[in-house]
Amino acid sequence: MSTPERDNDIQRRAFLKGAAAAGAALAAATTATAAEEPRPAPPPAAANLAGDTFVTRPGSDFMVDVIKSLDIDYVAANPAASFRSIHESILNYGGNRKPEFLTALHEESSVAMAHGYAKARGKPMAVFAHSTVGLQHASMAVYNAWCDRVPVLIFAGNGTDATARRPGVEWYHSMQDPGALMRDFLKWDDQPASLQHFAESTVRAYKIMMAPPPEPVLIACDIELQETQIHAGTLSIPKLVLSAPPQADEKALREAAKWLIAASQPVIVADRAVRSAEGVRALVELAETLQCPVICTGNRMNFPSTHYLNLSENRASLVANADVILMLEVADSWGVLHGLGDPWKDVRRVAKPDVKVIHITLADFLMKSNYQDMQRFLPADLPISGDAETSLPPLVDAVKRQLTPARAATLGQKADGFRTQHREMKERQKAAAALGWDASPVTTARLATEVWNAVKNETWSLVVSDRVSWPKRLWPTTEYHQMLGGSGGAGVGYSAPAAIGAALANRDRGIFSVTLQPDGDLLYAPGVLWTAAHHKIPLLIVMFNNRGYGQEIMHVQRMANLHQRNPKNARIGTMMWDPHVDFAKLAQAHGVWGEGPITDPNAVGPALARAREIVKGGAPALVDVVCQLR
Amino acid sequence: MAIIVATAALVLTAGAAVAQDTPAGGSAERGQKLFVDLGCFACHGTHGQGGDRGAGPRIYPNPFPWPVFQHMVRKPRRDMPAYTEKWVSDQDLADMYAYLLSLKAAPAAKDIPLLNR
Ligand SMILES: Cc1ncc(C[n+]2csc(CCOP(=O)(O)OP(=O)(O)O)c2C)c(N)n1
Numbered sequence: 001m002s003t004p005e006r007d008n009d010i011q012r013r014a015f016l017k018g019a020a021a022a023g024a025a026l027a028a029a030t031t032a033t034a035a036e037e038p039r040p041a042p043p044p045a046a047a048n049l050a051g052d053t054f055v056t057r058p059g060s061d062f063m064v065d066v067i068k069s070l071d072i073d074y075v076a077a078n079p080a081a082s083f084r085s086i087h088e089s090i091l092n093y094g095g096n097r098k099p100e101f102l103t104a105l106h107e108e109s110s111v112a113m114a115h116g117y118a119k120a121r122g123k124p125m126a127v128f129a130h131s132t133v134g135l136q137h138a139s140m141a142v143y144n145a146w147c148d149r150v151p152v153l154i155f156a157g158n159g160t161d162a163t164a165r166r167p168g169v170e171w172y173h174s175m176q177d178p179g180a181l182m183r184d185f186l187k188w189d190d191q192p193a194s195l196q197h198f199a200e201s202t203v204r205a206y207k208i209m210m211a212p213p214p215e216p217v218l219i220a221c222d223i224e225l226q227e228t229q230i231h232a233g234t235l236s237i238p239k240l241v242l243s244a245p246p247q248a249d250e251k252a253l254r255e256a257a258k259w260l261i262a263a264s265q266p267v268i269v270a271d272r273a274v275r276s277a278e279g280v281r282a283l284v285e286l287a288e289t290l291q292c293p294v295i296c297t298g299n300r301m302n303f304p305s306t307h308y309l310n311l312s313e314n315r316a317s318l319v320a321n322a323d324v325i326l327m328l329e330v331a332d333s334w335g336v337l338h339g340l341g342d343p344w345k346d347v348r349r350v351a352k353p354d355v356k357v358i359h360i361t362l363a364d365f366l367m368k369s370n371y372q373d374m375q376r377f378l379p380a381d382l383p384i385s386g387d388a389e390t391s392l393p394p395l396v397d398a399v400k401r402q403l404t405p406a407r408a409a410t411l412g413q414k415a416d417g418f419r420t421q422h423r424e425m426k427e428r429q430k431a432a433a434a435l436g437w438d439a440s441p442v443t444t445a446r447l448a449t450e451v452w453n454a455v456k457n458e459t460w461s462l463v464v465s466d467r468v469s470w471p472k473r474l475w476p477t478t479e480y481h482q483m484l485g486g487s488g489g490a491g492v493g494y495s496a497p498a499a500i501g502a503a504l505a506n507r508d509r510g511i512f513s514v515t516l517q518p519d520g521d522l523l524y525a526p527g528v529l530w531t532a533a534h535h536k537i538p539l540l541i542v543m544f545n546n547r548g549y550g551q552e553i554m555h556v557q558r559m560a561n562l563h564q565r566n567p568k569n570a571r572i573g574t575m576m577w578d579p580h581v582d583f584a585k586l587a588q589a590h591g592v593w594g595e596g597p598i599t600d601p602n603a604v605g606p607a608l609a610r611a612r613e614i615v616k617g618g619a620p621a622l623v624d625v626v627c628q629l630r
Numbered sequence: 631m632a633i634i635v636a637t638a639a640l641v642l643t644a645g646a647a648v649a650q651d652t653p654a655g656g657s658a659e660r661g662q663k664l665f666v667d668l669g670c671f672a673c674h675g676t677h678g679q680g681g682d683r684g685a686g687p688r689i690y691p692n693p694f695p696w697p698v699f700q701h702m703v704r705k706p707r708r709d710m711p712a713y714t715e716k717w718v719s720d721q722d723l724a725d726m727y728a729y730l731l732s733l734k735a736a737p738a739a740k741d742i743p744l745l746n747r
Pocket residue numbers: 140490491492493518519520521522546548549550551552629
């Protein structure tokens with residue numbers, strides 16, 4: 001059957017293919033006909049505007065062409081008038097494919113979904129947001145993505161022509177400068193004044209966004225540009241060619257290699273160091289060549305947990321004894337060498353006073369001042385600007401060139417010791433996990449172990465991997481996609497939508513997604529459960545339900561004791577005990593399979609097995625487990 | 631510093647501590663409620679198993695002997711908020727200690743099949 005949409009789609013694909021084959025800058029599907037189309041004369045005053053005049057080729061169609069040229073699979077949005085035209089263009093002009101419209105119930109969910117998606121998929125998703133209120137809702141999630149160095153392509157509908165705004169709400173929902181709201185945590189933004197400007201700025205934004213460190217960008221879509229008939233003579237879409245990522249200076253890498261080879265107790269600390277399986281392989285090669293233990297902070301899966309050189313849980317002693325530390329894109333480098341007491345702010349030096357620090361990072365390229373995500377200043381002894389992942393292979397080469405056979409043999413003798421340390425470390429984790437094994441509420445270690453048992457035969461991915469530390473400590477993790485870290489900016493409300501965004505990416509790649517979902521986090525914007533149900537995003541959501549804001553009760557407890565006042569009041573404002581939230585019902589209300597609350601640890605495994613089958617059938621499922629606070 | 635030394639001394643003598651160090655008359659039932667009401671569960675877990683992500687260490691099984699336990703709650707080594715007599719009596723502490731001692735110890739890791747798969 002041939003439908004108008006399908007014909008349209010086929011024509012456009014044929015056109016795009018032709019344009020690509022020509023190797024020329026992409027010209028929009030709209031362009032050829034648009035060029036011939038004269039600008040419509042204003043209708044006579046007496047004409048029936050509603051019945052006689054139509055906008056059959058709105059500017060938003062061209063905007064969709066631009067987005068399509070960037071190979072964007074999805075756009076998440078909560079609908080709003082300021083982008084009604086492009087919304088409709090996506091559906092009826094674009095055929096609702098590449099991008100497909102994802103119905104989000106909160107703008108924070110849209111952005112966090114895009115955040116999780118980008119980490120899992122290795123490419124960005126787009127987001128539409130209403131200017132003013134939509135952007136305000138989105139902003140925390142954008143900040144999280146900024147801190148986590150993750151790309152998100154945000155479009156904001158906005159009306160710049162004051163005389164075209166409908167009176168009332170449309171004025172409240174218009175801005176002179178939409179990017180201003182988030183410019184502190186956007187890599188770039190623009191408000192194009194013409195369709196050609198839109199094409200150039202959107203492709204430019206994409207290119208800037210993807211250059212390491214990847215970060216969110218924002219493009220305003222003017223309402224008039226979207227809604228007015230295309231009348232420009234020639235419109236073209238610039239081709240997208242990404243910049244080669246910045247590799248560290250070879251001379252600096254040679255020096256780093258020299259220090260690392262000579263070191264007696266070197267350590268590698270990897271934070272947001274790698275972005276792919278190749279990055280993991282390169283780090284393994286570096287560590288093995290140097291026989292150097294690796295500490296992963298948990299923000300990315302940098303290094304296999306099964307590898308004998310992954311001694312992450314021995315961090316304190318490794319840092320304390322290190323003579324050289326190689327940091328790879330570490331956000332808080334000061335915090336590796338020090339601790340800070342609370343509440344007395346006493347500095348606790350962990351590392352030796354004369355430890356030498358090499359730091360490969362792009363931090364110096366993020367020139368923003370207001371938000372303090374730069375962390376406390378640590379002057380490295382050998383600071384090297386460069387993308388860690390890109391700089392790893394040349395660093396490995398530099399090490400191999402300088403490593404003499406004699407030194408290599410000496411380093412090789414360390415391996416057995418590290419193997420023993422690794423084995424002992426794993427045994428310690430298991431012993432700690434056994435504590436409170438049969439307790440109710442269920443311990444987080446038991447929860448993580450039961451979940452592992454449920455997913456271990458799948459091609460699994462723990463899509464948010466930092467809310468409970470046990471998977472990092474206990475699960476055999478070997479692949480980059482298996483653990484996707486956390487929010488970046490600790491803006492709570494990230495976990496649920498980011499998990500769903502990552503699960504969408506994993507669905508398309510045949511990977512089974514699982515998440516340990518904190519209760520407080522889900523309750524910020526639980527509507528995202530409906531989005532998962534509606535779009536059939538398979539995700540095993542295991543509630544880490546401690547019935548409160550665990551982190552916060554500890555803070556208030558600290559204050560009560562410090563102030564020598566009633567220590568029994570700390571739960572007020574921090575715990576959700578009266579009444580308990582019923583998460584299985586919450587899930588069911590949103591169309592998601594739900595079971596619980598489960599308080600008996602022995603009941604967790606069977607419930608997970610049931611939920612796993614639902615997820616394998618292509619839908620989300622939630623199991624509510626009542627857990628220990630931490 | 632003085633605090634650390636004093637605590638260390640107590641810990642060193644702990645090995646010699648014997649059963650009679652356990653306070654008499656502690657009510658495990660009352661202690662269980664206090665353990666929650668006073669927020670101990672938040673950092674140490676309801677079974678004293680310890681809290682994830684550095685919240686608080688394990689304090690059960692093998693709890694410190696009673697005098698050390700008492701001392702550590704009153705004058706913690708480092709990051710734990712101190713509980714003074716103003717709000718928490720020695721009887722309260724004894725009850726919580728009795729609660730901990732009343733708990734059934736968890737099986738060892740080697741005896742838990744799920745941990746060995
Ligand atoms: C948007 C936002 N509001 C408040 C906070 C402060 N905060 C930090 S942790 C936390 C508790 C979150 O609760 P939950 O997600 O259930 O995790 P838990 O601490 O219980 O493990 C809160 C409210 C925050 N980080 N972000």
